[in-house]
Amino acid sequence: MPVQHNTKLLIVDDLPENLLALSEIIKQDDRIIMQASSGEEALGLLLEHEFALAILDVTMPGMDGFELAELMRSTEKTRHVPIVFVSAAGKELNYAFKGYETGAVDFLHKPLDIAAVRSKVNVFVSLYQQRNQVRHQVEALEKSRAELHATQIELQRSLRMRDEFMSMVAHELRTPLNTLFLETQMRKMQLEKGRLDAFGEAQLQRMVERDDRQIKSMVRLIDDMVDVSRIRSGKLSIRPSETELSDLLKRIVSDLSHQAASANCDVALQADTVAHGVWDEFRVEQIIVNLLTNAFRYGSGKPVVVTLKTNPLHAEISVRDHGNGITAADQHRIFEPFERATTKVGSGLGLGLYIARQLAEAHGGALGVESVYGEGATFTLKLPFRNGLNRR
Template sequence: MLSKIETKLLIVDDTPENLVALDALIRGKDRIIYHASSGEEALGLLLQHEFALAILDVQMPGMNGFELAELMRGTEKTKNIPIVFVSAAGRELNYAFKGYETGAVDFLQKPLDVQAVMSKVAVFVDLYRQRQAIKIQVQALEQSRREQEALLSELRCAQEELKLAVRMRDDFMSIVSHELRTPLNGLILETQLRKLHLQNGNLQAFTPERLEIMTTRDERQINSLIRLIEDILDVSRIRTGKLSIRPAEVDLGVLVEHVLDSYSAQLAEAGCTLERDISEGVVGYWDAFRIEQVVINLLTNAMRYGAKQPVAVRVFADNDQAHVQVRDNGVGISVEDQARIFEQFERVNANHSAQGLGLGLFITEQIVTAHNGTIKLHSELGAGSTFEVILPLKQAESSEPVAAAQ
């Protein structure tokens, strides 16, 4: 590994012959030699490259070797580069002592000892390569540490998500068991009561009028069960991308009127009067079953949270778009809750004793999105809520299945 680390060496001498001679001595595999004939030229190279060693001639016109060394030691990028001085001056000038004062690691006298030069350069090259190898290892360790920290963070997030998923599953199962039990209990009690009447021979309990009431009540409980089961199935379809949309020509006003007529008894039971403003001729290409599901979900929410106040339903067209608005005058929704009510298993008002799995608005938004539409909410606490569905009137080019947003 060490031999493959590229090493740069700098020779500074104002005599070309000395540069060539020294280059020939220290050149080797994976070594790149740079020449500079002056201190100024050397500074330029020092700022561009990272050198393992700088060999400086002491006596040069202009900036001499000692002055260049002082500048190198005062610069952050070059202060740690080993410096070897070379000089032909006599020992009586005491250049070696001055060289060491400026931070040199060695001082060589001319004529140069070939073996000594080669050996010393090899030592500094090896030291540089070892430092670089350690640096690479440290960087690799640091990268590994960062990756491990990132992985640990991901594992923590996954653990929290798993805890949340388990908690949501438990809450969901609790809600499902409660919601399914309510209509089932009604049916069980009705069945037991009828069985008791039959055992006692009380046939007066089965007059046509009473049978009609019983049948209506049974039908309502059964429809509640069907809706709960369909909501659960729809969530599964959305998650697997199998909630397909089959558009056909639909008169939106007629569809909404049909839903309102079907739910008139439930509205009356909830104590909500109904205000209608249904425009004629709002015709587009949608999946009638799914759009009916959207209207039912919004109407059901309005009844649940409408505080026995009037519920207003409006249908109209504007700028190639169809609008369905369902407004109640009930408890309203806080700004904080508005950000999450279209999520799975969320209730419009967690403190309200309303029934439901918390799936209606989630499914509604997914259906509307599948029709390239949008759903908006305008609400204030204590001032009621208005849900507005906006659908394109133009025929969709395709009906691809829609998958739930993750």
């Protein structure tokens, strides 16, 4: 039920004693009585406020009540305000007929019948309040309808995302599983035929490396799905400890050197600054690995630069590639779950950047991107030195 605001009533009369007397007759706690001593003053109030009723004196110097009524009926804002005329002139002048012609809803003759005036005003106030209540109900209904429509669209989007997600998971897991299955079948066939020479040291080394890559790929996909579930349930684990970022970056770049070589990317590390802080080293590494992996994937084989800077408030790690870049429209979307800037390169569930940003924010930090399409992209991670951790 909407809150009922005070109802405004307008009295227009050039005599102060008439304004006072009529105000006393119709005043109530839930009403605001506004007064005007001329037609011009009344017009100003009518354009500024919303009135339930206007009580106009017929005879006034300058603009009389009839002229004011005609102006009210010609203006959209005041066209529907009910008008009641008041006159001390005799009924033989036929003012009432002229008043109704100008759009009045009633005509009162002086001396006024106090009970009748109160009764009539009460009726118009009640009609105004009921009309407002209906209007509020219609507005609320329209708002509910719009919210329901938005909910339906979001539900359809969620169902579509679920179906796409299940399809992506099946596809992404099928690739390493198929490779492992084929490798296993080949080894089984070799063993059944007694060809043990196929399992020499060099061959076994290659087999183990292939198996390791496929298993890590599946583990990474499963870890991503688990992290998304934890993020959405508010159970993401952050375990802060003393961490030094310069050494961490050197180790990550070294560990990913083979991956960089496979992508034909040279990695330049500019991390001479020592940056000690209280962060979750595992989670920070997870963010940087994701950024570097994306730089290799989308960097078109061009150099990748990793930079560490500090200021009194935070440490700042940036990863810059020189690939195709990211359009302005995609720069926000890529941080949403199951989204990627392009489907033409690479694979994956589109969870990496979403998880990375959530991990950055869990540290009280931020992860953003700057890019001009066609000129590469720079992802920047900011980690506060003070304990701004959002423990989940």
